[in-house]
Amino acid sequence: GLGPRGEKLARKYLKRTGLKILAENYRCVAGEADLIALDKSSDSIVIVEVKTRSSDRYVDPESAVTAAKRRRLRKVGVVGIHAHLMPTGKVLLFGYPETSRRGTDSRLWDPKTGKFEASSVPWQNVFCSGHSLLPDGRLFVTGGQNRNGKEAGIRNTHLFDATSNHWSRGPRMRAERWYPTNTTLPDGRVLITSGNDRRERISRKVEVYDPASGRITSLRRAARRIELYPRMFVLPGGEVIRVGQESMSLTLDVAKRRWTRIAEQRRGHWEGNAVLLPGGRKILAVGGFTGRRAERTAELLDTSASSPRWRATAPLRRARGHANAVLLPDGTVLVVGGNRRGEGRQPVRTTELFDPTSESWSTVAPITTSRAYHSTALLLPDGRVLSTGQDNKYTY
Incomplete structure (x- = not known):
C-alpha cells in the first residue's frame, strides 16, 4: 500500500542523511511513532511521522501532521529529569506524568543500541522523588x-525491576516527601531524609x-x-555526611541517631554540586547560587583531618548553578550544563573537567543543548556520560 x-x-532518506534507524512503528502508552532515529552528529533522538500522498494537487502531506499530532509525538519521548543506571546496563529515565493520570512516564534506554523500551507505569507520580539501588x-x-x-509530597514508595521492566508498590513512609534524598548504607539499608510534606513544609x-x-x-x-x-x-567509617544545601556540614551516626557539626563552607553552594572523591574521604563542592548570582567558587573538605575544614580550590571557568557533576573512572570530575540566572535562563554549555x-x-x-534545572547526568558502562532532561518550560 501507499503508507x-x-x-x-x-x-532510505534518513539513512542517506546519516541517521540510524532505532525503531519502526514504535508504540507505547503515550502513542506511536512511524520511525525513531538517532542523529549521531548531535547524539539526538529524532521522532518521525510519515505521511504519504499520491499527489499534492489537493493537499500537502505535511498538513496532515496537525498541532495535536505534534503534541502526541512529543509525548512518545520522555523528559529524563530522573536517570538511574540499572544492573542490566540500561538506563531508567522518568520525569513528568505526561500521558498517564495515575503515574509518571518512564522508559528504559539501552546505551549499546540506542533503543528505548516502554515500561509499566508507577502507581503514583514519582516526579522529584529520591532513588537508590x-x-x-x-x-x-x-x-x-x-x-x-x-509542592507537596506523598508517602508512597515504589520499586522498579529492570529485568521485568516493571514497577511495583513499596511500603509507605511515615512522612510525605517531595524532593527527598536516598542514601544507601553499608549494610544495604536506605536512609531517607528531607522532602516536603502534604502541607508543603x-x-x-x-x-x-x-x-x-x-x-x-x-529514627x-x-x-x-x-x-x-x-x-x-557515606564515609569510610560508616557515618553519613551532609554537605548541602545548607553551608554547615553535618555527620549522622545512624546507630546512635546523633548529628554532629563538622565544618562550614566558605561560600554557600545553593543548588550547586557535591562529589565524594576517590578514597571516600575528600569532598568537592562546586558552583551554585548566592542570591540570584551564579557562583564559580569550588571548595574541598578532607574528612580525615583531625579538624576538618572547607578550603577554597581553583574556581570554575564559568559560573553556574543547576549543573550536574559526574565522577569519571580516572578520578576526575566532569561538570555538565547549568545556567547563570533563574531556573534556566542564560544556560552554560561549556563543559569543565576537575x-x-x-x-x-x-x-x-x-554540550549541544542547554541542560539546567531538572536535568541530570550519569556515567555509562562504556565510559561515556549521558546528559539528559531539563524542565520542559525550557527544553526536553
Missing part, C-alpha cells in the same frame, strides 16, 4: 508529587528502609529539618 511504501522511502538490583524510589500538583522525620524485612522505621532521635535534596555521602591531583579545571567538548 508502507512511503515509510520505506522515508527510511538495593542489593538485589531493584531501584527503590521514595516520595513524589501530590495529586494536587503543588520540609519534613523533620528521618527514616530507614530495610529491604530484608521490607519495613520502614523512623525519632535523629529528626532534623534538612533542606530539599540534601547532598549526602583534576583532584592538580586541583585545576580544563574545558572539554561543549
Whole structure:
C-alpha cells in the first residue's frame, strides 16, 4: 500500500542523511511513532511521522501532521529529569506524568543500541522523588508529587525491576516527601531524609528502609529539618555526611541517631554540586547560587583531618548553578550544563573537567543543548556520560 511504501522511502532518506534507524512503528502508552532515529552528529533522538500522498494537487502531506499530532509525538519521548543506571546496563529515565493520570512516564534506554523500551507505569507520580539501588538490583524510589500538583509530597514508595521492566508498590513512609534524598548504607539499608510534606513544609522525620524485612522505621532521635535534596555521602567509617544545601556540614551516626557539626563552607553552594572523591574521604563542592548570582567558587573538605575544614580550590571557568557533576573512572570530575540566572535562563554549555591531583579545571567538548534545572547526568558502562532532561518550560 501507499503508507508502507512511503515509510520505506522515508527510511532510505534518513539513512542517506546519516541517521540510524532505532525503531519502526514504535508504540507505547503515550502513542506511536512511524520511525525513531538517532542523529549521531548531535547524539539526538529524532521522532518521525510519515505521511504519504499520491499527489499534492489537493493537499500537502505535511498538513496532515496537525498541532495535536505534534503534541502526541512529543509525548512518545520522555523528559529524563530522573536517570538511574540499572544492573542490566540500561538506563531508567522518568520525569513528568505526561500521558498517564495515575503515574509518571518512564522508559528504559539501552546505551549499546540506542533503543528505548516502554515500561509499566508507577502507581503514583514519582516526579522529584529520591532513588537508590538495593542489593538485589531493584531501584527503590521514595516520595513524589501530590495529586494536587503543588509542592507537596506523598508517602508512597515504589520499586522498579529492570529485568521485568516493571514497577511495583513499596511500603509507605511515615512522612510525605517531595524532593527527598536516598542514601544507601553499608549494610544495604536506605536512609531517607528531607522532602516536603502534604502541607508543603520540609519534613523533620528521618527514616530507614530495610529491604530484608521490607519495613520502614523512623529514627525519632535523629529528626532534623534538612533542606530539599540534601547532598549526602557515606564515609569510610560508616557515618553519613551532609554537605548541602545548607553551608554547615553535618555527620549522622545512624546507630546512635546523633548529628554532629563538622565544618562550614566558605561560600554557600545553593543548588550547586557535591562529589565524594576517590578514597571516600575528600569532598568537592562546586558552583551554585548566592542570591540570584551564579557562583564559580569550588571548595574541598578532607574528612580525615583531625579538624576538618572547607578550603577554597581553583574556581570554575564559568559560573553556574543547576549543573550536574559526574565522577569519571580516572578520578576526575566532569561538570555538565547549568545556567547563570533563574531556573534556566542564560544556560552554560561549556563543559569543565576537575583534576583532584592538580586541583585545576580544563574545558572539554561543549554540550549541544542547554541542560539546567531538572536535568541530570550519569556515567555509562562504556565510559561515556549521558546528559539528559531539563524542565520542559525550557527544553526536553
